Amino acid sequence: MIVCGDDGLAHRLAAELRGVYAEQVTLVVPPSGRRVRRPVVGRARAASAALLDRVVNAAVNRAGTGGEPASNEQVVEAGEVTEAVLAEVGADRAAALALVYDDDETNIRAALTARRLNPRVRLVLRLYSRRLGQHIEELLDQTAAVASGDGPGAGLDASTTVLSDADTAAPALAATALVGTSKVVQTEGLVLRAVERQPPRPGEVAEPGLCTLALLSATSNDPAGADGSEGSGELGPQLLPSEAAVASATGRGTVVLEQVSYSGPSLPAGRGGVPPFASLFGRRLRWSLAGLVGCVLALAVALTIVTGEHPLYATYVTLLDLFGINDPAFHASTGRQVLQLLSGLVGLLLLPVLLAAVLEALGTFRSASALRKPPRGLAGHVVLLGLGKIGTRVLTRLRELHIPVVCVESDPDARGMATARRLRVPVVLGDVTQEGVLEAAKIHRAHALLALTSADTTNLEASLYARSVRPDLRVVLRLYDDDFATAVYRTLRAAHPRALTRSRSVSHLAAPAFAGAMMGRQILGAIPVERRVLLFAEVDVAGHPQLEGRTVAEAFRAGAWRVLALNTSPAGGRRGEPETSGEERLPAASGLVWDLPPAYVLGAEDRVVLAATRRGLAELLGRRRRERAGA
Secondary structure (H helix, E strand, O other), X not given: OEEEOOOHHHHHHHHHHHHOOOOOEEEEEOOHHHOOOOOOOOOOHHHHHHHHHHHHHHHHHHHHHOOOOOOOEEEEEOOOOOHHHHHHOOOXXXXXXXXXXXXXXXXXXXXXXXXXXXXXXXXXXXXXXXXXXXXXXXXXXXHHHHHHOOOOOOOHHHOEEEEOHHHHHHHHHHHHHHXXXXXXXXXXXXXXXXXXXXXXXXXXXXXXXXXXXXXXXXXXXXXXXXXXXXXXXXXXXXXXXXXXXXXXXXXXXXXXXXXXXXXXXXXXXXXOOOOOHHHOOOHHXXXXXXXXXXXXXXXXXXXXXXXXXXXXXXXXXXXXXXXXXXXXXXOOOHHHHHHHHHHHHHHXXXXXXXXXXXXXXXXXXXXXXXXXXXXXXXXXXXXXXXXXXXXXXXXXXXXXXXXXXXXXXXXXXXXXXXXXXXXXXXXXXXOOOOXXXXXXXXXXXXXXXXXXXXXXXXXXXXXXXXXXXXXXXXXXXXXXXXXXXXXXXXXXXXXXXXXXXXXXXXXXXXXXHXXXXXXXXXXXXXXXXXXXXXXXXXXXXXXXXXXXXXXXXXXXXXXXXXXXXXXXXXXXXXXXXXXXXXXXXXXXXXXXXXXXXXXXXOOOOOEEEEEEOHHHHHHHHHHHHHHHHHO
């Protein structure tokens, strides 16, 4: 496995591959002056960090002198991923290559080079643009098929997966801001919603719900407790517990599956920034136009009565008099002459009203394309700090859910400003650390605060200030360093035990999905459970003895994996709905069958959606991967 990157995601991904999947990893990073501090996964974080730094430094030194590395990770320093660098790290014989640089162009250039060196390597790219990612996937897969001589879709190992850390982390961040402890995974309409339920009172048992995904740690209600600590043993969070473990878990909260459904395309928040017709003109102007129209109709009716002409002809003549293009009525009756003078007078009044209407309409269109200000009386909204890559994705997700949002951004040329204009979202321009900026975003009446800027100190300072304004405000912080996120979370929770505070590291949320793609499986999403992660994957039953030929109940392994749904679409699984012995067919929505009966037997042609731990998913698919490697 080869991982190439220049930020914390690369180190986190390498740690996932080493610690969870026990893979031999070659990490390609920029020179030492441009490297970032490595995150640590596992127990005893502080001691492991010091030891791991010594191991990496020794490995780097021995790599330069021809010595063997002391661990299952080799670190290579390279300023640019060229063909020579890829050949040096063994890309021509690697099973998978991840390109997670922060620059899309760098990842694409390296991917094209790697595909030329090894048509069968599994590529995982980090790209921000969704449309570009789809085209790159098709191009690289087609290149692999042509180079290897296989037909389209024949080489599964030569697949290309394009992921975005922003898309991976956005659902968890948005869900935390909305409902605090809920987690949502959405991919191509598939929605998985998990809800965190508070621990029951003494002597009671936590309600299992539809499906219990996890048991929270016993210290989850202790403000000074270490949630999700890897060293907490049986008191720590348990993913996919057995029924017996759930029944005996008195006094512990649970994460239960509340809903699994299929949703169609998201509704747009607006019509491309075009205001409705009623908002083009002000109230006074609309009344003025209505009065002029009434005058014209009255003059047309009067002309019809005076001259006896047809109403349509009378209206036509009135309009000619109104615009001053009719001949003077010298030889007509007195009534006709009076009506012509009145029509001319109305025409004089019409000119300034039409000019005012044009100017007001232009101003309305101009303001529609400009930044909006938070309206008066706004309450119950989400204040979003930062419109970078992560903030833009979270903003889009919140607007898809029709949640009112107020954005705060210091850079008028930020990436998400165009999205905010298109969605007509109020934006406050200014530094969040300056006094009055959060007040302008009406933080005192907000439902939640999402601090998603690229600076950890800015996010922390804004969160602390928001806490001073409103102590019970729901706060979600994006922090770059995972250890720092843990420390901030525990401290804020101890200081404000009744307020909801969550700190999230984007690399921590995104790394499992990238690692899963490198192992050759379809990861639908990830749900954080305290400091651990639960993965949702789509897996073919064929070739897996732990699933094939077993019932849903027999396929469940506590702490490892659990089958949730069956994919009946033509791309995976059986055509139509599954038959059950003596029972009615299950309802299916867009090819997804949820709530499978425990007695349903999984066939080789089935494709299932399951929830699994990282180690459990590695164990489930490890045998097939070893068989392919041996072949």
